[in-house]
Amino acid sequence: MTAEMLRRLAEILEKIDNVTVLTHMHPDGDTIGAGFALTYWLRSVGKKANVKNSEGFPKKFSFLYEDYKDMDFEEKAVVSVDIADTNLLGSPLDEYAEKVDVCIDHHKSNREFARQSFVDGDSCATCLIIYELLRNIGAKINPLIADCLYTGIATDTGCFMFENTSPEAHRAAANLIGLGARAAYINREMFQIKSRGRILAEQEIIGSMKFEHDGEIAVITITNEQIDRFGFDRADLDGFAGIPLSVEGVRIGITLKQQAEDPGTYKVSVRTVDTDASAIAGRLGGGGHNRAAGCSVEKPADEAYKTVVAIAEEYL
Amino acid sequence: MTAEMLRRLAEILEKIDNVTVLTHMHPDGDTIGAGFALTYWLRSVGKKANVKNSEGFPKKFSFLYEDYKDMDFEEKAVVSVDIADTNLLGSPLDEYAEKVDVCIDHHKSNREFARQSFVDGDSCATCLIIYELLRNIGAKINPLIADCLYTGIATDTGCFMFENTSPEAHRAAANLIGLGARAAYINREMFQIKSRGRILAEQEIIGSMKFEHDGEIAVITITNEQIDRFGFDRADLDGFAGIPLSVEGVRIGITLKQQAEDPGTYKVSVRTVDTDASAIAGRLGGGGHNRAAGCSVEKPADEAYKTVVAIAEEYL
Numbered sequence: 001m002t003a004e005m006l007r008r009l010a011e012i013l014e015k016i017d018n019v020t021v022l023t024h025m026h027p028d029g030d031t032i033g034a035g036f037a038l039t040y041w042l043r044s045v046g047k048k049a050n051v052k053n054s055e056g057f058p059k060k061f062s063f064l065y066e067d068y069k070d071m072d073f074e075e076k077a078v079v080s081v082d083i084a085d086t087n088l089l090g091s092p093l094d095e096y097a098e099k100v101d102v103c104i105d106h107h108k109s110n111r112e113f114a115r116q117s118f119v120d121g122d123s124c125a126t127c128l129i130i131y132e133l134l135r136n137i138g139a140k141i142n143p144l145i146a147d148c149l150y151t152g153i154a155t156d157t158g159c160f161m162f163e164n165t166s167p168e169a170h171r172a173a174a175n176l177i178g179l180g181a182r183a184a185y186i187n188r189e190m191f192q193i194k195s196r197g198r199i200l201a202e203q204e205i206i207g208s209m210k211f212e213h214d215g216e217i218a219v220i221t222i223t224n225e226q227i228d229r230f231g232f233d234r235a236d237l238d239g240f241a242g243i244p245l246s247v248e249g250v251r252i253g254i255t256l257k258q259q260a261e262d263p264g265t266y267k268v269s270v271r272t273v274d275t276d277a278s279a280i281a282g283r284l285g286g287g288g289h290n291r292a293a294g295c296s297v298e299k300p301a302d303e304a305y306k307t308v309v310a311i312a313e314e315y316l
Numbered sequence: 317m318t319a320e321m322l323r324r325l326a327e328i329l330e331k332i333d334n335v336t337v338l339t340h341m342h343p344d345g346d347t348i349g350a351g352f353a354l355t356y357w358l359r360s361v362g363k364k365a366n367v368k369n370s371e372g373f374p375k376k377f378s379f380l381y382e383d384y385k386d387m388d389f390e391e392k393a394v395v396s397v398d399i400a401d402t403n404l405l406g407s408p409l410d411e412y413a414e415k416v417d418v419c420i421d422h423h424k425s426n427r428e429f430a431r432q433s434f435v436d437g438d439s440c441a442t443c444l445i446i447y448e449l450l451r452n453i454g455a456k457i458n459p460l461i462a463d464c465l466y467t468g469i470a471t472d473t474g475c476f477m478f479e480n481t482s483p484e485a486h487r488a489a490a491n492l493i494g495l496g497a498r499a500a501y502i503n504r505e506m507f508q509i510k511s512r513g514r515i516l517a518e519q520e521i522i523g524s525m526k527f528e529h530d531g532e533i534a535v536i537t538i539t540n541e542q543i544d545r546f547g548f549d550r551a552d553l554d555g556f557a558g559i560p561l562s563v564e565g566v567r568i569g570i571t572l573k574q575q576a577e578d579p580g581t582y583k584v585s586v587r588t589v590d591t592d593a594s595a596i597a598g599r600l601g602g603g604g605h606n607r608a609a610g611c612s613v614e615k616p617a618d619e620a621y622k623t624v625v626a627i628a629e630e631y632l
Contacts, residue, residue: 160476160489161507163500170490173476174483184479188589191477195564203519248511273504 001120001129003136009118010137012102013042016077019049022100024083025090027053028238029155029190031082032061034104034126036068037148038081041139048073054090058233063182063189064148077101082126082152084287085111104129106156109278109287124164127152131172143180150181151190158242159191163291191239201230206243211250212309216316218244219309221256221301224263241269241292251275252312256304259296266304268295275315283311317436317445319452325434326453328418329358332393335365338416340399341406343369344554345471345506347398348377350420350442352384353464354397357455364389370406374549379498379505380464393417398442398468400603401427420445422472425594425603440480443468447488459496466497467506474558475507479607507555517546522559527566528625532632534560535625537572537617540579550576557585557608567591568628572620575612582620584611591631599627 001009021039023031035051042049050070057065078100083089084107086097103114106129108121123129127149134141141149153172157165160173177183194202205226210219220243227237237257244253255269268284270277270293277293284307286295297304317325337355339347351367358365366386373381394416399405400423402413419430422445424437439445443465450457457465469488473481476489493499510518521542526535536559543553553573560569571585584600586593586609593609600623602611613620 160486160499161503165493165499167490167493170476170486170493174486174490177481177483177486183481187477192558192562193564194562199522199563203523206515207519242508246508246510247515248509 001118001123001132005118005120006129006133006136009102009104009133012116013079013133016079016101017047018073018076019047020075020078020096021049021051022078022080022083022089022093022096023051023053024088025054025093027055027057027061028082029061030106030125030127030152032057032064033148033150033152033155034081034130036064037127037130037134037145037152038079038104039068040142040145040148041134043071044140044142044145052093054092060189060233060236061151063185064144064151079104080114081130082106084109086113107288109282122166124162124166124169125153125156127156128166128169128172131176132168135175141176141179143182146176146179146181147186150176150183151186154183154186155190159187164289197230198232198236201226201232202240202243205240209244209247210305211247213313213316215247215249216251217254217309217312218247218250218252219254219256219305220244221266221305222258223301224258224260227258227260241271245271245273251316252277252280254308254312256297256301256308258301262298264300265296265298266301268297268304268308270294270308270312272315280308280312280315284308317434317439317448321434321436322445322449322452325418325420325449328432329395329449332395332417333363334389334392335363336391336394336412337365337367338394338396338399338405338409338412339367339369340404341370341409342550343371343373343377344398345377346422346441346443346468348373348380349464349466349468349471350397350446352380353443353446353450353461353468354395354420355384356458356461356464357450359387360456360458360461368409370408376505376549376552377467379501380460380467395420396430397446398422400425402429423604425598438482440478440482440485441469441472443472444485444488447492448484451491457492457495459498462492462495462497463502466492466499467502470499470503471506475503480605513546514548514552517542517548518556518559521556525560525563526621527563529629529632531563531565532567533570533625533628534563534566534568535570535572535621536560537582537621538574539617540574540576543574543576557587561587561589567632568593568596570624570628572613572617572624574617578614580616581612581614582617584613584620584624586610586624586628588631596624596628596631600624 023035039051100114106123110119253271281293281295284295339351355367416430422439426435569587597609597611600611
């Protein structure tokens with residue numbers, strides 16, 4: 001984000017108080033990290049702030065909010081983090097759709113729904129924007145805020161593995177580790193540890209992976225029956241989206257996840273090596289980044305499969 | 317490595333010419349990256365230099381040596397990189413055991429076999445030491461050298477995931493990407509892409525993982541029969557060592573690999589969460605780092621298994 005934008009954003013944040021910070025539904029490390037980092041920092045400079053999610057925060061991230069408690073105040077400002085569109089608020093937070101004062105995001109597809117939008121589509125994580133913001137104003141980044149920001153940068157870059165990993169992401173990580181971020185612990189929690197059930201589940205899902213277009217497209221499907229049988233937290237499912245792309249020769253990896261609340265709908269993750277994932281997802285009303293994007297398809301499994309594969313083939 | 321050591325090392329490297337750079341057997345990304353980086357840099361300042369490995373360099377790393385050719389010269393100096401002990405030279409290079417002039421390494425267990433040793437056991441990679449060396453003398457790091465150094469740092473830190481990942485490792489990565497290192501390509505080659513055969517093999521090997529000591533120890537065994545059946549390059553096997561530690565609750569992960577040339581011997585990889593891997597491996601005559609170490613056991617599979625597990629249990 002440009003220094004000028006960061007300066008304007010800092011000016012606004014300095015003026016507001018009694019702030020609700022909104023994170024997106026099916027929360028990931030970046031929205032959670034950015035939400036708590038911003039909230040903790042606002043509180044650290046004497047303001048009142050809470051962070052909200054339509055579904056509550058997954059246990060997997062509990063190390064970021066063990067001592068967090070909501071404060072009691074009359075809300076006067078609303079900031080959203082890592083939210084590209086109001087339909088990502090989730091129904092319990094729908095009331096906020098028209099009320100967002102400041103939007104901080106790194107999705108190119110951001111719909112600019114807020115009164116003021118601070119979007120940097122070239123930044124690999126909203127947490128990287130928050131990091132630059134805090135650094136620019138010389139804010140004190142305590143170890144817990146460093147944990148939050150490191151979590152978002154690490155998760156959105158696949159632990160510095162994906163193409164979106166910029167020198168700035170590495171420099172931020174270096175400084176955040178210096179400021180006390182528990183990188184090794186966080187990496188282990190986010191990327192390494194799997195339950196034995198998860199490992200069995202991966203074996204089953206990988207075993208049923210399908211290949212199309214001479215092996216350039218790989219597709220996995222995760223059903224509600226599997227999610228129930230393996231006892232998954234929905235947040236645990238994020239890591240699966242990277243699996244199809246890990247197969248040699250695959251250029252587009254697709255993951256179809258049946259939705260719990262709406263079993264006739266499949267959430268689609270599109271990951272790509274060298275084609276535009278957001279364009280593919282966009283054809284089905286979704287969006288995201290160049291190499292990782294998502295959409296939803298309201299069709300039975302086999303039709304959802306055919307629909308997504310047919311579109312993906314056009315991009316090879 | 318201290319600035320003073322780096323200065324002395326630079327002084328020596330400036331004086332020598334007609335250099336053979338040695339890398340360790342079963343070469344990994346760090347020894348290969350350091351070997352080629354040093355060789356390319358020596359050549360770039362007008363010196364003659366070759367890099368050698370007892371087994372040749374694995375295809376997996378061919379992007380680092382596509383245009384490399386041995387030069388013709390009468391050897392006057394020998395430098396080893398990432399080699400802790402002369403028994404890691406491998407038999408075709410045994411003749412060098414007494415001839416190493418300069419040893420550059422990051423293994424705490426380094427046996428100081430060279431005339432002059434430059435060892436920093438706190439550095440996460442030998443490539444990080446080479447990077448600091450080149451940076452300190454203001455050397456030009458071209459994109460190919462940046463690729464080499466990035467490869468070593470990334471592979472020895474598990475793509476910035478392991479506990480050994482220092483702020484310096486991230487800063488080096490940031491600068492190397494800025495200098496042209498193809499990080500996304502390298503990460504995909506090193507960490508993400510797997511052949512379909514590899515995926516099937518992982519399924520079989522993970523499926524036969526054994527647990528000991530209330531699930532705090534996990535062990536996988538890879539036999540020559542499996543290596544042959546799945547058509548593995550031995551270099552492809554490195555990634556397996558991380559698998560046992562990825563299971564929730566596991567504190568010590570052990571991988572037993574039957575040796576091709578000596579089927580009565582198992583190479584043992586020890587990875588740990590919070591215990592001293594090098595101490596465990598050391599008990600069997602091996603060594604390495606705090607969280608990743610190795611040794612060899614000359615026993616049939618089931619006895620090798622029991623021997624290593626019994627020692628590991630003492631460290632829990």
